[in-house]
Structures are given as structure tokens and as C-alpha cells.
Amino acid sequence: MAKIPVAEGIFTASSNEPQLIGSRCGACGIVTFPAQASCPRCASTDMAEHLLARRGRLWAWTTQEFPPPSPPYTGPSGDDFVSYGVGYVALGDEVRVEARLTETDGLETGMEMELVLVPFRTDEQGNEVVTFAFQPVG
Numbered sequence: 001m002a003k004i005p006v007a008e009g010i011f012t013a014s015s016n017e018p019q020l021i022g023s024r025c026g027a028c029g030i031v032t033f034p035a036q037a038s039c040p041r042c043a044s045t046d047m048a049e050h051l052l053a054r055r056g057r058l059w060a061w062t063t064q065e066f067p068p069p070s071p072p073y074t075g076p077s078g079d080d081f082v083s084y085g086v087g088y089v090a091l092g093d094e095v096r097v098e099a100r101l102t103e104t105d106g107l108e109t110g111m112e113m114e115l116v117l118v119p120f121r122t123d124e125q126g127n128e129v130v131t132f133a134f135q136p137v138g
């Protein structure tokens with residue numbers, strides 16, 4: 001069974017130390033995630049790929065109690081759906097990333113979080129589709 005990313009260009013393929021793929025504006029320095037072709041602050045198109053830090057601090061979170069609208073959501077639904085945490089993680093002072101969290105309990109504002117890849121669904125060919133999430137460090 002192969003592991004394939006839920007989408008191309010979102011995170012690096014390393015399953016040990018994945019990194020989110022953002023972009024950085026060459027004109028004003030703002031970092032975005034996901035990567036964008038033009039800067040949301042100064043409209044420059046001088047955007048370069050920028051790999052984000054793997055660790056950050058939990059800024060805010062909630063629990064997703066029901067499947068998001070589909071499309072774009074393609075994960076488990078109905079009786080197969082399991083609630084999951086979702087939150088914002090501040091990666092240094094560069095950017096806040098909205099992401100799935102591996103936990104729904106025991107979360108605290110400011111706790112250190114680390115990027116991991118987690119199973120999302122199994123596709124028609126039997127491949128394991130993985131997505132990214134943040135898990136508490138330690």
C-alpha cells in the first residue's frame with residue numbers, strides 16, 4: 001500500500017520530518033500558507049517557495065464534530081466520520097496555519113506542536129491518502 005498526499009504542493013513528502021510548503025514575498029517578506037502566486041499584502045508577484053517550520057505554538061482550536069461540506073471535503077462521512085481537532089498553529093512569528101490536530105483533548109493555548117502526516121482515507125486503488133496535522137510535542 002502506497003502513501004500518497006491528499007494534494008500536491010501542500011507539504012513535503014518526507015514522512016519522518018514533513019514540512020508545509022508556503023511562499024514568501026520577495027518584496028515585503030510576508031509568508032503565506034498555502035503558497036500563493038501573488039502577495040496578499042503588497043500584490044507583488046515575486047513569490048518564492050518557502051518551507052515552514054515544523055514546530056509552532058497552538059494559538060486557537062476547536063473540535064470538528066461533523067463532516068465538512070463535500071466538495072471540497074473528501075474524507076470519511078456518515079458512520080465512518082470521527083471528530084477531530086482543528087486549530088491555528090503559529091509557526092515562529094512568520095505565519096499562522098489552520099490545520100487538523102491529532103488530539104481533541106488536553107490542548108492548551110501556547111503549547112508546542114509539531115507537524116506530522118496522518119491517514120485521511122483510502123483511495124480506490126487501496127493507497128493510503130495522508131494529510132497533515134499538528135500533534136503536541138512530548
Ligand SMILES: [Zn+2]
Binds near residue numbers: 039044
Ligand atoms: Zn509582499
